Amino acid sequence: MNAATPRRRTQVERRNESEEALLDAAADLVAERGVERASLASIGERAGTSRGLPTHHFGSKDALVARLARRAQNQIDDSAWAALRERVPNVEDARGLDLVRATVDGFLERFEHPHSDDRALIVMWGATFPAEASVEGMIDADRRSLEGWAGLIETGQRDGSIRPDLDAQTVAVLLQGLVRGVAATLLTDADLTEMGRVRDTCQRWITSALERPEEPRS
Template sequence: MNPAAPQRRTQVERRNDSEEALLEAAADLVAERGIERASLAGISDRAGASRGLASHHFGSKDALMARLAQRAQNTINDAMTAAVTRSGRLVGDIPGLELLRSTVDTYLERFENPTSEDRALIVMWGATFPAEASPKGMLDADQRSHDGWTAMIEQGQRDGSVRTDIDPSIGAILLQALIRGLAASLLDSPPAGKGQVREACQAWITSAFTAPHEGTTAPPGSSPGSP
């Protein structure tokens, strides 16, 4: 066998490449037109494939949107994991409050210079508002995101960095709302102000979630379950 000869791709590799091209095309169309106007046939066309390929690979538009949402979330999670790895620590060894701050900052940093995939994620977040028309895959992704924020708050409460008078599930809802509202706002904000937005966000998280030190009290006006 000639070692210089190009190796033939396996069927699995070809399928993965096709799905990757379709997901990239889907991100472009969703970011440009919204979910309703991003048809499976149009996604196949944008990927330069036969019109039925997206349906062949994913079965339905809902399934494709679910994969696209998960792909975008995984990209952000990978960025967060990389930041933790650079610190030389494991996620479980990081105080929960620090993990919350780092995760929020990772999200917002991406949306300062968003890709089509990032923009598509914001569009898909908005698609969850009309409940009957909401793609089931997005609802599932929302629940996973909520569970992740909840787990970080609970970790902080166990290690003493996060206030214990916050209901973790309610805190997770607040963080999701904060991220999504700011992410959408950052898309068209002047570049000079984006860093200040992230700094203000970090200050708010510190103020709202930090456990009071011994001999101090919770912030004025706070009540159990209401950060």
């Protein structure tokens, strides 16, 4: 084959590219209109494809939204890991408290200039609030995120940087509520305050609430 001849994409590659384009369109529409008003037909139109292609790829709107929720949370997780690498030189040897602080700061930094997926994640999170809501993909993303927070807390308790009297799962719920609540509030009204100030205050609060006090010297 001539080196200048472009390689033909496989059927799997074409399918993956098509699905990613549909998820991009879904993120835009969910961020703009909410979950209920982002129909499969409108997603197909926004992606520049046929109205029926989302159904062909995902089967149902619930399945598409679940896939979008997983993708959005994975992007947040990847961003948080990258932030850890930037802020903490040796992640494997870092204290748990430092990992928590860096993860929170990385999450909030991402929402200074949020992408459609970031906005969609917050919208989908809000869509789980009604009692009869069924956004199972978002619930699964929530649980995976909470497991990650709890793991960081437990790391800090093992290395002595985080108070041992705290319940890791409870603290995980509080941290997730903090970062998502701040993100949702500032997405609603970005002029309320300056994000840098919010990030600094969060760092102080987390340290004050979680740091294990030094034992008095005898």
